[in-house]
Amino acid sequence: MKATDSLATREQAARELLARYVRVVDDPDRIEEWPDLFADQAEYRVVTRENLEAGLPVCVVCDDTKDRIVDRVTVIREFWGAGGRLEDRHYNQVRPRHVVGPVWTEPQDDGTVRVLANFAVWGTPAGDFYPRLLAVGEYRDVVEFGPQGPRFRSKWVVLDTPVLQDVFVYPL
Amino acid sequence: MASVLPRTVQGPPVPLRWPPEDNRIPREIFTDPDLFRWEMDAVFTGPVWVLVGHEAEIPQPGDYKTLSVGAVPVIVVRDAQGQVRVLVNACAHRGARLVEGPRGNVLKGGFRCIYHMWTYAPDGSLLGVSLPDDFPAEFRKEDYGLPQARVALYKGLIFASFHEGTPPLDTYLAELTEGLDRVLGDGRLRYLGSIKVIFRTNWKLYVENIYDGYHVTALHTGFQVVRLRSHGGQRLVPNYERNGHLWGQSRSTPREQLEPVLRDMTLFDVRTKPTTDHNMMVVFPSGVVTDYFDTLQLRYVLPLAVDQTLIEFTFFARADDPEEVVRHRVRQGPAVLGPAGAITLEDAAALERVQQSSVARGDNVVLKGTPKRFPPYRHVDEAPIRHFYQAYRRLIGVPVEEGSS
Numbered sequence: 001m002k003a004t005d006s007l008a009t010r011e012q013a014a015r016e017l018l019a020r021y022v023r024v025v026d027d028p029d030r031i032e033e034w035p036d037l038f039a040d041q042a043e044y045r046v047v048t049r050e051n052l053e054a055g056l057p058v059c060v061v062c063d064d065t066k067d068r069i070v071d072r073v074t075v076i077r078e079f080w081g082a083g084g085r086l087e088d089r090h091y092n093q094v095r096p097r098h099v100v101g102p103v104w105t106e107p108q109d110d111g112t113v114r115v116l117a118n119f120a121v122w123g124t125p126a127g128d129f130y131p132r133l134l135a136v137g138e139y140r141d142v143v144e145f146g147p148q149g150p151r152f153r154s155k156w157v158v159l160d161t162p163v164l165q166d167v168f169v170y171p172l
Numbered sequence: 173m174a175s176v177l178p179r180t181v182q183g184p185p186v187p188l189r190w191p192p193e194d195n196r197i198p199r200e201i202f203t204d205p206d207l208f209r210w211e212m213d214a215v216f217t218g219p220v221w222v223l224v225g226h227e228a229e230i231p232q233p234g235d236y237k238t239l240s241v242g243a244v245p246v247i248v249v250r251d252a253q254g255q256v257r258v259l260v261n262a263c264a265h266r267g268a269r270l271v272e273g274p275r276g277n278v279l280k281g282g283f284r285c286i287y288h289m290w291t292y293a294p295d296g297s298l299l300g301v302s303l304p305d306d307f308p309a310e311f312r313k314e315d316y317g318l319p320q321a322r323v324a325l326y327k328g329l330i331f332a333s334f335h336e337g338t339p340p341l342d343t344y345l346a347e348l349t350e351g352l353d354r355v356l357g358d359g360r361l362r363y364l365g366s367i368k369v370i371f372r373t374n375w376k377l378y379v380e381n382i383y384d385g386y387h388v389t390a391l392h393t394g395f396q397v398v399r400l401r402s403h404g405g406q407r408l409v410p411n412y413e414r415n416g417h418l419w420g421q422s423r424s425t426p427r428e429q430l431e432p433v434l435r436d437m438t439l440f441d442v443r444t445k446p447t448t449d450h451n452m453m454v455v456f457p458s459g460v461v462t463d464y465f466d467t468l469q470l471r472y473v474l475p476l477a478v479d480q481t482l483i484e485f486t487f488f489a490r491a492d493d494p495e496e497v498v499r500h501r502v503r504q505g506p507a508v509l510g511p512a513g514a515i516t517l518e519d520a521a522a523l524e525r526v527q528q529s530s531v532a533r534g535d536n537v538v539l540k541g542t543p544k545r546f547p548p549y550r551h552v553d554e555a556p557i558r559h560f561y562q563a564y565r566r567l568i569g570v571p572v573e574e575g576s577s
């Protein structure tokens with residue numbers, strides 16, 4: 001296999017990882033699979049463009065270790081899930097739906113692939129008549145390729161909206 | 173004494189139904205658009221001090237930020253002399269919004285209106301207008317400065333009032349200053365950033381929730397999952413005879429004794445305080461100040477519509493915190509109290525449900541702790557909510573009748 005082929009394969013694999021990510025975060029029953037999409041040393045951050053451009057450190061979500069990424073699932077299932085009593089869940093039932101725009105991949109010299117993509121996330125609440133636009137922005141991801149296949153080394157969710165339209169439960 | 177700004181409506185919508193018992197809250201007050209308009213005048217530009225920021229957010233001359241006082245858009249700015257001002261964010265000519273973005277610096281150039289290029293200094297005075305030939309002869313720039321709120325500072329907290337009759341800030345805050353001192357220390361803070369989110373709820377429901385100690389164990393089950401409890405505490409209502417602020421105090425289980433349900437339990441660390449005592453305060457009507465765990469946070473409650481409220485969470489470190497402490501605060505703050513925080517989301521869900529059913533008519537009832545008539549209350553009581561509404565009712569002109577209970 002020529003070097004260019006493996007490059008193309010890596011880029012394709014990075015795109016598929018992003019597609020898998022969307023399948024997982026849009027399905028409340030599959031949230032346990034979400035941490036597996038990240039490398040053992042990884043970060044997941046949700047930041048507003050406003051804070052980012054002002055150089056302010058506060059993030060909406062700052063999961064800067066794999067432990068914190070795993071903990072997010074525990075918070076969703078245990079903290080907000082009323083200890084697993086699903087019918088008593090303490091967050092309103094909102095079905096998330098990601099719409100991810102053109103995906104742009106840039107292979108890096110260190111073997112990783114940088115992935116950029118636009119996204120919009122809609123939430124359809126069980127208790128309301130109208131879908132809600134939760135967030136609009138851009139993914140800035142780095143995908144690495146180890147023995148376990150392609151995984152996110154970092155995923156930055158950069159929000160265009162300085163004002164979140166709602167609290168959100170599942171990862172963006 | 174009157175509001176600095178003209179009123180937009182003459183009085184409360186009549187008849188406004190209010191049950192005689194002070195622990196019953198008519199649901200209409202969360203859905204009535206006429207009452208909402210009246211509140212924007214009578215409460216937010218009434219005789220109150222509205223929390224609009226901390227000096228650390230605008231440290232340099234010319235630094236500004238925008239938000240609103242009730243419905244009135246304002247610019248909070250440090251002028252060239254270093255004085256903090258709160259200016260109405262509307263051009264004195266034909267009303268165009270002067271500043272679009274949330275924050276910036278205008279030391280050079282001032283505030284320039286895009287519509288006809290009038291320019292204002294950071295202190296709100298009109299510097300110049302474009303092409304003033306054929307203006308009326310009596311036109312004087314001095315008459316067209318931006319309307320300003322009165323401003324008072326406490327430990328760096330910036331308060332604005334559009335009313336001439338508001339008592340001095342110290343009198344207004346009363347014993348709440350003791351709690352503010354505990355949280356703010358010498359008042360020298362470092363601003364770390366803010367997160368804004370829309371709650372689908374009336375602003376009063378958001379505020380009364382903080383007075384409510386009853387929901388804490390019932391709703392916030394995450395506390396139980398890690399076996400985090402309150403080991404005593406109380407709910408004080410400083411100045412309850414006038415304004416009814418809230419000062420909730422609690423002492424929580426130290427991290428070492430928690431159930432290590434999370435891999436990273438630093439979420440519950442208390443590294444910057446000698447004990448695990450927390451303070452949660454409401455400066456009536458719409459400011460929140462807290463030092464929960466190691467999180468130094470101010471919140472500004474900004475009513476958008478009768479059923480929508482913008483909450484701005486602002487996060488701080490102490491001015492001379494070492495970088496690793498700053499990093500800890502950044503990791504902890506929004507993870508606990510913010511739009512994706514472990515605790516906030518549950519409040520949002522509950523409040524949205526209360527809002528949705530406020531059209532069901534009838535009254536919401538406050539019970540727990542109410543056999544006691546006056547503070548201090550237990551930290552698990554909801555009784556302090558009564559005092560919030562007593563203060564509110566005085567402002568909107570529907571005071572509680574004497575002798576009712």
Ligand code: FES
Binds near residue numbers: 263266267268285289
């Ligand atoms: S509206 Fe601002 S200059 Fe005319």
Ligand SMILES: [Fe+2]
Binds near residue numbers: 381387388392519
């Ligand atoms: Fe709460």
